[in-house]
Structures are given as C-alpha cells and as structure tokens.
Amino acid sequence: MQYLYRGDGGALNLKLEGDDFRYIVKARRHRVEESIAIRNLEDDNIYFYKIENITKRAVTLQLIEQRELIVESKGVLNIGWCIIEPKVIEKTLPSINEMGVNSITFIYCKRSQKNFKLDLNRLKKILINSSQQCGRSSLMELNIIDNLEQFLKIYPDAKMLNFSKNIIKSDIKNIVVGCEGGFSSDEVSLFRDSDIVGFQTPLTLRSQSAVCGVVSRILL
Numbered sequence: 001m002q003y004l005y006r007g008d009g010g011a012l013n014l015k016l017e018g019d020d021f022r023y024i025v026k027a028r029r030h031r032v033e034e035s036i037a038i039r040n041l042e043d044d045n046i047y048f049y050k051i052e053n054i055t056k057r058a059v060t061l062q063l064i065e066q067r068e069l070i071v072e073s074k075g076v077l078n079i080g081w082c083i084i085e086p087k088v089i090e091k092t093l094p095s096i097n098e099m100g101v102n103s104i105t106f107i108y109c110k111r112s113q114k115n116f117k118l119d120l121n122r123l124k125k126i127l128i129n130s131s132q133q134c135g136r137s138s139l140m141e142l143n144i145i146d147n148l149e150q151f152l153k154i155y156p157d158a159k160m161l162n163f164s165k166n167i168i169k170s171d172i173k174n175i176v177v178g179c180e181g182g183f184s185s186d187e188v189s190l191f192r193d194s195d196i197v198g199f200q201t202p203l204t205l206r207s208q209s210a211v212c213g214v215v216s217r218i219l220l
Helices: 017-026 086-099 120-134 148-154 207-219
Strands: 013-016 036-037 045-054 057-066 079-081 105-109 142-144 160-161 175-176
Touching: 013 017, 017 057, 036 057, 057 148, 079 086, 079 148, 086 120, 086 207, 105 148, 175 207
Parallel strands: 079 105, 079 175, 105 142, 160 175
Antiparallel strands: 013 057, 036 045, 045 057
C-alpha cells in the first residue's frame, strides 16, 4: 500500500480506529515513532504522520510533514461505458483505475439491462482501495446517465468502439464502449463512420475486456 486514505488527512492530529487501526497495527505491524503516509484525495498533498501512541483499539498520529506529490497518468481518457452487470464492473474497476482513466460515465444504452443498478458509494470505496495500492493521487470521477445522446452532449468529439476498419489510436480522449450485445442501429447512427473505431482482431470481446483494451491502448 502506497498510503492510507483518510478524508481528514492534513489535520494536525488523527486517531485511527476500526479497519484503519487493524490494518496499520495488525497487518502492517507499525510501531510507536514510525511514520505512515496519508492522503485525503481532495488535494495534491501527501501527509506524513508519526505514530504517537497505540492502545488496544486506536492509534494516535501527529502530522510531521506534508508535500505536494501528484501521481497521475500523463494521458487523458474519459470513457462512456454502457452498463453491464454491476459485479463485473466492480471486478474490472481497479484495473481501469490503475491505468489512469480520468472518468467513467455509465450509460443505460439500448441493450443495457434496466434492472442493473450501480451503487456509486460502493464503487467509490473500490476506487479508494485501488488508489491506496497503486499510489494514484486523485479519485476517478464516476457518473450515471440515461442514454448515449446525453453522453455526446458532454463529449461531442467522442469515438465509438465497434466493429470498424478504423483502428483505435492513442490520441483519443473520449470514447464509448458498448454492453453485451453491442450497440443498436440507432446508437451507431449517432456517429460518423470516421468516429467509429475498432481493434485489429477477429475475436469478439466481452465488454469488460474491450474497456481494458481501450485503456491500455490509449494510456499505457
């Protein structure tokens, strides 16, 4: 773990209890006088705290240093992802986060199952855990919208990932990836042929595989 997330990171004194206490003391076996790094994921700073005291249920910390440290992907990528099964999204999200995606807008496309409901608070916790591990200094932005037309109003230059002879390029900043079953003909018609891109493969990818492929092609 690169740092511990605390929403109150930056305060002169902190008290760790519950899961944070168990992780620092039981798992990482930190001791009094040792230091730990903390981020609040609201600013670009990383805060270093000295462990002042450890009791049976809590750790008290004192701020000893702070410095600006931005750890982000050099590229920019915003993804529109047509909603698929939430459990699959949850399993895929840490990998996307590690690769540096700026934002994901989940879209109820024509072939998305309307009974799928995303818990943004749960997804945020997954992103926090992932960011603690990979060192990312800001949280990916997550949004949910009703249809593809709304996404294009926000990102009018977006590309569509679909079957196409136009091979996906690394300079793309905004792109839409379909759900299982792909896009409807009405959705495809929203894009010019030149704005529809694809991979050089004869294989049919699952939605989550396509998303990871897009991210790695553009950002890594």
